[in-house]
Amino acid sequence: MPEQAARFRDVFSVGEFRVLWIAQTQSRIGDQFARVALALLVFDRTSSAALTALVYASTYLPPLLTAPLLAGLADRYSRRTVMVAVELIRAVLIGLMAVPAVPLPLLAVLVVAVSCPDPLFSAARIATLPQVLPGAKYQVGMSIASSTDGIAQIAGFALGGVIVAATGSPHLVLAIDAASFLVSAALLRWGLGPHRPETDGNAAPRREFAFAGIRLVARDRNLMGLAALVWMFGLFVVPEAMAAPYAAEIGAGEAAVGMLMAADVVGMVIGGLLVARLGTDLRRRLTVPLAFAAGLPLVATLLSPGLPVTVGLWALSGLASSYLVLAQVRFVQRVPDGMRARAVGFAAAGLQTAQGLGMATAGALGEAVAPSAAIAACGAAGSVGALVVALAFGLVGRDGTHTPERSQDRAEPSRI
Incomplete structure (x- = not known):
């Protein structure tokens, strides 16, 4: 029997999903507030573009190392407890960053420290979502979460800059971010069940x-x-x-930069909502074609x-690029x-690494060729890479149809 598509109101009627959604959204907006504030604070103190970029990059890089080490805690303990603990830790660290007298070297250390537990919170939240939204509701919930995340990023960057400009105080924006983590912790603690991970009784040794x-x-x-297909998004x-x-190449001026940066995010928000209610079969059939199509408009940038x-x-x-939602589901x-x-x-x-490498590659190419050519080359590489991944890992059969997956899209528990 075909899978019955869930409606948006079916998902929002689930109280625990509303808690996760509200907590993540307001916390994400606070994160973007902090990134704007940090960039302005560091540049104001140092007048160095290099140091400003380095501190900004530090908000993204630590999870590349900490993800494999910390994410497993969400498979050992109550996921609610893990998320609440992470939010409280981040609230304290961001609160320290908001103190005006904090010296720049300590600020840099705090930036790295506050980024380290990010993958633990994300892993616990994503692992909890299928328990909160069983069956067809899960896909819709993932689409809502992904689209809202994009909106929150745009709103956070825009509002963060406005608040700093209006108050002249990056420290106030950091304090708002710290408060957002406290609100998130409270929502999760009193609005979410424990959601302890299921085990088969054969837990791996701690060293493994x-x-x-x-x-x-x-x-x-x-x-x-599927993981490799997701990593193609880096291009x-x-x-x-x-x-x-x-923008400089086409003579659009600095005012156009923000519009260009937001364009793909807006597209992903719309795409995430459009794929929300796709059935299982259509979800499988569209994943690879959408991944391939994501690079084609970038190729046209060559002109x-x-x-x-x-x-x-x-x-x-x-x-x-809404194929990300389908692949992640x-x-x-x-x-x-x-x-x-x-x-x-x-x-x-892996996705975060791919994004960093993709941007670095485009920047390096942009030094040798025109920016339009660099963007087009990355788009072409991404589309070709998506096809290669799909064929190499059996995501598409020789007849052009997707290879059947295991019953209920679930893998058998592996023996470690």
Whole structure:
């Protein structure tokens, strides 16, 4: 029998989902507040673009190392407890950063420290969502969460800059971010059940526990393929990093940079909502075609079209990048609950690495060729890479149809 599509109101009627959604949204907005405030604070103290960029990058880099080590805690303990603990830790660290007298070296240490537990919170939240939203509701919930995340990023960047400009105080914005973590912790503690991970009674030894998720993904051809397909997104996100030089190339001016940076995010928000209610079969059939299509509008950037056309092209790329939601849903549903946080943590760390490498690659190419050519090259590489991954890992059969997956999209528990 075909899977019955869930409605948005069916998902929002679940109280625990509303708690997770509200907590994540307001916390995400606070994160963007903090990034704006940190950039302005460091530049104000040092007048150094290099140091400002380094501190900003420090908010993204630590999870690449901590994800494999920390994410497994969400497979050992109550996921509610894990999320609340992480939010309280981050509230304290951000609160210290908000103190005006904190010296710059200590501020840099705090920036790294507050970023370290990010993958633990994300892994616990994503692993909890299938328990909160069983069946068809899960896909809709993931789409809502992904779309809202994009909106929160745009709103956070915009409002953070406005607040700093209006008050002249980056420290106030950091204090608001600290308060957002406290609100999130309170919502999760009193609005969410414990959600302890399911186990099969054969827990891995502690020395192997942290890396069990990596082995699970590496040994499952379909999981590895879905993870690699998600990592291709690192080549589709390069317009955000190249917006400023590209705007200069087409003579659009600095005022156009923000519009260009937001274009693909807006497309992803719309795309996430459009794929929300796709059935299981259509979800499988569209994942690879959308991944391939995400790079094609970027290839058209080679022609250096005017600003309106470029914004439209990048928004189309973002729209097709909604394949991320489809791939992530299939990935999470194939992983046993007791392994979910570790597997998700590994995939998320790979995605973050891919984004960093994609932006760095585009920047390096942009030094040798025109920014438009660099963006087009990355888009082409991403589309070709998506096809190679799909064929290499059996996500698409020779007849053009997706290879059947295991019953209920779930992997058998692996023996570690």
